[in-house]
Structures are given as structure tokens and as C-alpha cells.
Amino acid sequence: MKEVPDTYGEKKVSLETGLVERQATEPVVDEITERAVELAVSHAESADEDVEVIVMSMAPSSAVDSIRKGLAMGADRAVQICDESLRGADLGQTSEALAAALKLTGFDLIIAGNVSTDGASGMLPSMLAEHLQIPAATGLSEVTITHGKVAGTRVTEESSAQVSAQLPAIVSITEALPDPRFPSFKGIMGAKKKKHETYSLEDLSIASNNFTVPRSIMVTIAERPPREAGVKVVDEGDAAVQLADFLTSNALA
Amino acid sequence: MTNVSALAVLEIGPDGGLDSSAAGLIGAAALLGDPLALVVTAPGAGERPAAEAAQLGATSVFLVESLRVEAELSVPVTDSIEAAAEKINPTAILLAHTTDGRDVAARYAARKNLTVATDAVGVEIDDQGVVAHHSVFGGSYSGMSAATFGPLVVTLRQGTIDYSPPSQVLSLEKLSIPEVGVPAATIDSRQVVASVSERPQLQVAERVVAGGRGLGDAEKFGLVEELADALGAALGASRAAVDSGYVPYSHQVGQTGASVSPQLYLAVGISGAIQHLAGMQTAKTIVAINKDPEAPIFDIADFGVVGDLFTVVPQLISELESRKQ
Numbered sequence: 142m143k144e145v146p147d148t149y150g151e152k153k154v155s156l157e158t159g160l161v162e163r164q165a166t167e168p169v170v171d172e173i174t175e176r177a178v179e180l181a182v183s184h185a186e187s188a189d190e191d192v193e194v195i196v197m198s199m200a201p202s203s204a205v206d207s208i209r210k211g212l213a214m215g216a217d218r219a220v221q222i223c224d225e226s227l228r229g230a231d232l233g234q235t236s237e238a239l240a241a242a243l244k245l246t247g248f249d250l251i252i253a254g255n256v257s258t259d260g261a262s263g264m265l266p267s268m269l270a271e272h273l274q275i276p277a278a279t280g281l282s283e284v285t286i287t288h289g290k291v292a293g294t295r296v297t298e299e300s301s302a303q304v305s306a307q308l309p310a311i312v313s314i315t316e317a318l319p320d321p322r323f324p325s326f327k328g329i330m331g332a333k334k335k336k337h338e339t340y341s342l343e344d345l346s347i348a349s350n351n352f353t354v355p356r357s358i359m360v361t362i363a364e365r366p367p368r369e370a371g372v373k374v375v376d377e378g379d380a381a382v383q384l385a386d387f388l389t390s391n392a393l394a
Numbered sequence: 395m396t397n398v399s400a401l402a403v404l405e406i407g408p409d410g411g412l413d414s415s416a417a418g419l420i421g422a423a424a425l426l427g428d429p430l431a432l433v434v435t436a437p438g439a440g441e442r443p444a445a446e447a448a449q450l451g452a453t454s455v456f457l458v459e460s461l462r463v464e465a466e467l468s469v470p471v472t473d474s475i476e477a478a479a480e481k482i483n484p485t486a487i488l489l490a491h492t493t494d495g496r497d498v499a500a501r502y503a504a505r506k507n508l509t510v511a512t513d514a515v516g517v518e519i520d521d522q523g524v525v526a527h528h529s530v531f532g533g534s535y536s537g538m539s540a541a542t543f544g545p546l547v548v549t550l551r552q553g554t555i556d557y558s559p560p561s562q563v564l565s566l567e568k569l570s571i572p573e574v575g576v577p578a579a580t581i582d583s584r585q586v587v588a589s590v591s592e593r594p595q596l597q598v599a600e601r602v603v604a605g606g607r608g609l610g611d612a613e614k615f616g617l618v619e620e621l622a623d624a625l626g627a628a629l630g631a632s633r634a635a636v637d638s639g640y641v642p643y644s645h646q647v648g649q650t651g652a653s654v655s656p657q658l659y660l661a662v663g664i665s666g667a668i669q670h671l672a673g674m675q676t677a678k679t680i681v682a683i684n685k686d687p688e689a690p691i692f693d694i695a696d697f698g699v700v701g702d703l704f705t706v707v708p709q710l711i712s713e714l715e716s717r718k719q
Contacts, residue, residue: 151668152531159537173650232510233503255493258649258669262512262549263493267468267500271576277468277501278579280493292582295467297493298644299408302584304467310579316650317643355544357509360525362537368675368694375687376701381709384681385717387697393601393658393679394625394714 142174142198144207145259152259159359160229161259163201170207173254175214175321177314181252182215182322184286193217195246199227199238205337212332213324219337220246226342226349231357232264239265240272241345250291251311255280266313276306282317398427398519401456401484403475404447405494406435408586412446414595415490415552420450422550424559426486426519434458434474444566451559456481457568462575468497469578473571475502481569484545486517486524491549499549509541513653515554524548532649532672551653553598596628596645601658602677604630604647606670607638608663608684608703615640617707618662624714630654630674632664648673663703666691683707 146152146166153165178196185192196211198204199222208219222238230238243251256263270277281293281304291312292305306312324332342349372387374380388394400423405413412433423429431452433443440457447455458474475487475498487502489495491513503510511526518525524546528537540546596602603625605618615635622629630647631640647654649669659677664670666682666689674680675694682695683703692698699706 152534154530154535154537232500232512233507236504256650260512261649262500262510263496264500264503264510264512267497268504271472271501271504274576276577276579277497279467279497295493296643299413300584300586303582304579305582306577306579310577315643352542354507355509355541357511357539358542360538360540362530362535364535365533368680370693371696371698373687373692373695373698373700376699376706380699380701381706381713384683384697384699384706384710385713387681388625388658388714389717391679394717 142178142196142208142211143171143254143257144168144198144200144204145171145257154362156362156364158229159362168204168207170210171254171257171259172321173257173314173316175210176316176318177252177254178211178214178216179319179321180284180314183319185215190288195220195248197239197242197246198222199230199235201228208337209332210324212335212337213328214322215328218335221337221339222345223339224342224349232262232268233354233356236265236268236272238342238345238347240269241347242340243269243273245340245345249308250286253311253313255313255315266311270311273309273311276310277313278304278306278310279313280315281312282315284312284314284318398485399430399482400426400428400486400488401430401432401475401478401482402452403432403471403487403489403495403498404443405490405492406433406443410439410442412443412450413490414598415492415550416447417450417558418552418555419488419490419550420447420452421555421557421559422488422517422548423486424451425555425557426517426524428453429559430454430456430478430482430484432456432458432474432478434460434463434471436464437461445564448562448564451562453562454565454567457566458571459568460571462571462573465581466575466578467581468494468501469575470571471498472501472505473575474569476505477569477571485519486545487547488517489547489549491551495549499547503547508545508547510547510549511539512549513551514548515551517548517550529676532653533676553655593622594626594628596630596647596652596654599628599654599656601625601627601660602630602647602654602656602674603627603660603662604632604664604674605635605640605662606632606664607634609635609640612640614704617704621660621662621707621711624711625658625660627658627660632667632670661691661695662707664691665689666694
């Protein structure tokens with residue numbers, strides 16, 4: 142699960158640090174990761190074997206409520222990677238920390254969103270696959286989980302493929318998957334009693350300042366001047382002609 | 395810096411030739427140094443894309459032909475980059491910011507502990523190394539990123555590099571990858587999503603006409619397609635229109651769809667939610683047609699028409715058609 146700045150709010154970047162200003166808008170759970178929780182929980186409900194669902198998030202301590210939402214949706218327990226030195230972590234550090242935590246908890250199937258609404262790199266699932274040496278079936282618009290195997294439809298810009306992987310594996314899902322459920326009152330009450338572990342980098346045996354590995358740095362950041370509204374005409378029968386004039390005179394038609 | 399080389403990792407398009415992203419990747423590589431290309435394809439299928447890569451300006455083309463390409467996701471291309479990089483030690487590795495390009499870039503960066511710059515809209519090089527340009531949060535911010543040291547892996551947004559280096563005579567080197575790689579997902583079957591339309595591709599189009607929920611249903615969305623054709627434009631859509639099933643996801647513009655920066659973006663029946671604006675507000679000229687005068691799209695439109703799209707759009711189409719004659 143990932144906590145992000147409100148998807149429907151205006152996002153801000155600090156011009157001093159180049160980092161996302163997480164206080165600028167109300168933090169929310171990234172919707173795509175709620176869909177990932179939905180897939181895991183609905184599979185656990187319908188599977189003919191016992192399935193434990195763990196929600197994992199690398200997030201500051203303030204993200205407890207977001208992570209608890211996953212528990213309220215029906216996950217069994219939560220693992221949060223939380224360490225002050227991970228503030229502003231790049232993809233390399235993030236994937237390293239998550240992979241180490243995943244090794245500690247153990248897993249059969251990792252379910253992730255395909256692209257977050259803030260960083261939007263879409264790269265973590267494949268990075269985790271490489272760190273964990275497991276198959277990655279990314280960008281799935283349909284997923285079938287059976288005993289020891291996961292399969293699905295992967296739609297890319299140019300093709301649609303049926304893909305599959307033996308477990309352990311990682312999948313990333315798209316918005317085409319079912320909407321996440323709303324937590325029930327019982328789920329919300331129960332979530333507070335569920336196990337919520339926190340790992341620091343030390344717990345994961347990761348050095349917090351490892352300068353032997355290259356990191357991504359923002360060199361500059363600038364805010365673009367806002368666009369201004371131009372001409373607005375109310376249609377009184379001739380707006381189409383005026384618009385055609387506008388397009389023609391700007392060589393756009 | 396001397397002896398700088400940049401490796402463009404090219405994708406194969408549905409017809410067996412290079413994907414349309416290839417020209418931008420080779421152009422970006424040439425902006426950084428000696429532009430080298432990597433083509434990874436099935437046995438016997440490499441001749442055409444390799445020749446096209448030289449034509450687009452690659453001074454050397456590395457070709458990997460392997461049966462694994464059609465059977466495994468992402469890992470064969472990652473292994474191929476590793477094989478090429480061992481030979482040439484590139485300063486930058488450039489891939490398209492597509493589903494496949496992102497997966498391969500991520501795997502390679504993780505494997506080699508390299509820094510990755512995602513969704514770059516430009517690249518440059520100075521005495522400190524490679525710098526990637528980014529357009530953040532739908533163009534609200536522009537920034538530059540770099541690696542603290544070492545080669546930079548870059549995924550490049552399509553349609554952002556218009557530099558074309560001179561064509562080269564093909565200099566081909568065949569490389570091989572191991573028969574077995576790290577565990578990968580299996581491709582059980584693949585269908586090319588046939589491009590039935592003659593319209594320009596959304597990501598690189600000069601003009602985009604996009605429709606939203608205001609169209610009401612899939613049939614009426616045809617009106618947006620007619621207008622797109624009258625303007626020779628690509629077809630876009632808001633998430634609301636895609637979620638309602640008017641058009642496939644491949645047309646979605648916005649935060650969770652395509653990011654476009656055309657000369658003209660004409661929005662029909664789109665209110666302009668922030669997540670839609672994030673995908674199109676860097677367009678040169680924005681035109682909006684909407685019946686709600688308070689729709690946020692008007693705040694950023696260069697020309698706005700407050701009116702019934704079912705009246706205005708047909709009139710506009712016939713007006714445009716009559717002016718063509």
C-alpha cells in the first residue's frame with residue numbers, strides 16, 4: 142500500500158528540497174493499492190486454503206491511519222517500514238527496503254499497483270522482482286490466482302498478452318481491477334486490534350547512509366507559471382464559426 | 395567528457411519494424427554522445443529493425459536474437475542490455491517510458507544498482523554527467539535529476555525529443571544471452587492490438603481531440619471521433635469516458651493515462667478534473683467546449699465555448715469541412 146497526496150487535490154513540490162510536500166494536501170491511500178488489497182482479500186475469502194493477507198507499506202509514522210484502512214478492508218496484519226533516513230528515498234533505496242522487509246515476512250504472492258499517482262514511475266514491482274529473483278507479471282487488467290500459480294491479462298500500448306508465473310511471484314495490477322470495498326463498521330473496529338509491526342532500517346540490516354551505491358538527486362526544480370484563461374464565448378448560434386476562425390487563424394485547422 | 399556513449403534500447407512495433415519511440419531514443423542518445431542501439435527480437439527477425447536503427451542514426455547496432463523474447467516477460471531484454479553494456483560501458487541507457495520499457499529499466503537498474511530517471515522529457519550532459527529533464531505533476535513543475543555517480547538509466551516520454559541525427563551505414567554486432575535467465579513470467583499468448591484507425595498516435599500527435607462524460611454514451615462519442623478526423627487529430631478521452639466504456643483505455647489522457655503535449659488539445663464535454671489536467675495542461679493551445687460555464691477546464695483554456703456540444707460540434711465539423719474546399 143502507498144500513501145500519497147490527495148489524488149484529486151493540487152500537488153505541491155518543495156522548491157527547496159525537490160521533494161513532494163506531503164502536508165500540502167490531505168494524504169490518502171493511493172487508490173490503485175486499495176485495489177491490490179481488494180484482490181488479496183477477495184482471494185483469501187474465496188480460496189479453499191488458508192490465506193494470510195499482509196499489507197506492507199514504506200511510509201512515515203503519520204501513515205498509520207492509511208495502513209489501518211487495509212486492515213479494515215480485511216487484511217490480517219500490517220508491516221510498516223518507517224525510518225527517518227528514508228525521507229526522500231529514491232527508487233533504489235525504496236526497493237531495497239521493501240525487498241528486505243518482504244524477505245523477513247515471507248510471501249507467496251506480492252500484489253502491487255502498476256503506477257502510483259505521485260511518483261508515477263511504475264518501476265517498483267520489477268525492481269522488487271529483480272531483488273527477490275522472482276517472476277514479475279506487470280500491468281495486469283485481469284488476475285487469476287490458483288494453487289501455486291498466478292495468471293492474467295497484460296495489456297500494453299501495442300498488445301494484449303496472457304501471462305502467468307509460478308509462485309512465489311509479484312504482480313502489478315491496473316485500474317481495470319474491481320473497485321476496493323468500503324471497510325465495514327466491524328472491519329474498522331477490528332482493525333485496531335490487528336497486529337501492526339514497524340521495521341526500521343536497522344531491523345532490516347540496511348545501512349542508512351551507504352554512499353557506495355549511487356542515488357538519484359534533484360538538481361533543480363521550478364514551478365511553471367500557471368496557465369491563464371483566454372477567450373470564453375457563450376454559444377448564441379455562432380460559437381462554432383468563431384472557434385473555427387480561432388483554429389484557422391492559429392494554423393490549427 | 396570524452397568517449398561518451400549512450401545506449402538506446404529499442405522496442406519492436408506490431409509490424410516487426412522499430413516502434414515509433416525509436417527515433418526519439420536514438421535522438422536522445424545522440425544528444426549525449428555516440429548513439430548506440432540495442433535491438434532484441436526473435437531469431438531471424440532482426441534484419442529490418444537493425445537496418446532501421448542505423449537509418450535513424452545509430453552508429454553501432456547490437457542485435458540479440460533469442461527464442462526467449464517471445465516466451466518471457468522483461469528478463470530477456472534486461473539480459474541483453476547487460477550483454478551490450480559489458481562491451482561498451484555506456485554513460486546512459488535510454489528506454490521508452492512504456493509498460494515494457496519501465497519493466498526492463500527497473501530490472502536492469504535494480505540488478506546493477508544504478509540510478510534511474512523516469513518519464514524524462516529531455517536529456518543533456520555536462521562535466522558532471524548525464525542530467526534528465528522532468529515535467530512533474532502534469533507540468534506544474536519542471537525539474538532536473540541526475541545520479542550521484544555512475545551511469546544513468548533513463549525512461550523517455552514519447553514525443554519529447556525532436557533531434558534527428560544523420561543516418562548511418564549499418565554497423566551490426568550480434569550478441570547472445572544465456573539460454574536460461576532469472577525467473578520470469580511466461581508469455582502464454584500474445585495478440586497485437588490491431589490499430590484499426592488511421593488517426594495519429596495519441597502520445598505523439600500534433601493535435602488531440604478528447605471527449606468526456608458529457609458525450610453520454612459510446613455511440614454519441616462518435617461525434618468526438620468525427621471532429622478528430624476533421625482536424626486530423628488523435629483521439630483522447632477523460633477517465634470518466636473510459637470508465638463508462640465509451641472508448642478503450644489506450645485513449646485515456648491524465649494522471650493514470652497518457653501525458654500529451656500537442657499543439658492543440660480540444661476538450662469536448664470534459665469538465666477538467668485535476669487528474670485530467672495533469673495529462674494535458676502542457677499543450678500549446680487548449681480549446682474547451684462544455685455546457686457548464688463553471689467547468690474548471692475553462693480556467694486553462696485559450697478558447698472556451700460555453701454551449702451544448704451536440705449543437706456546437708456538428709456545426710464546427712461542417713464549418714471546418716467547408717473551409718477545406
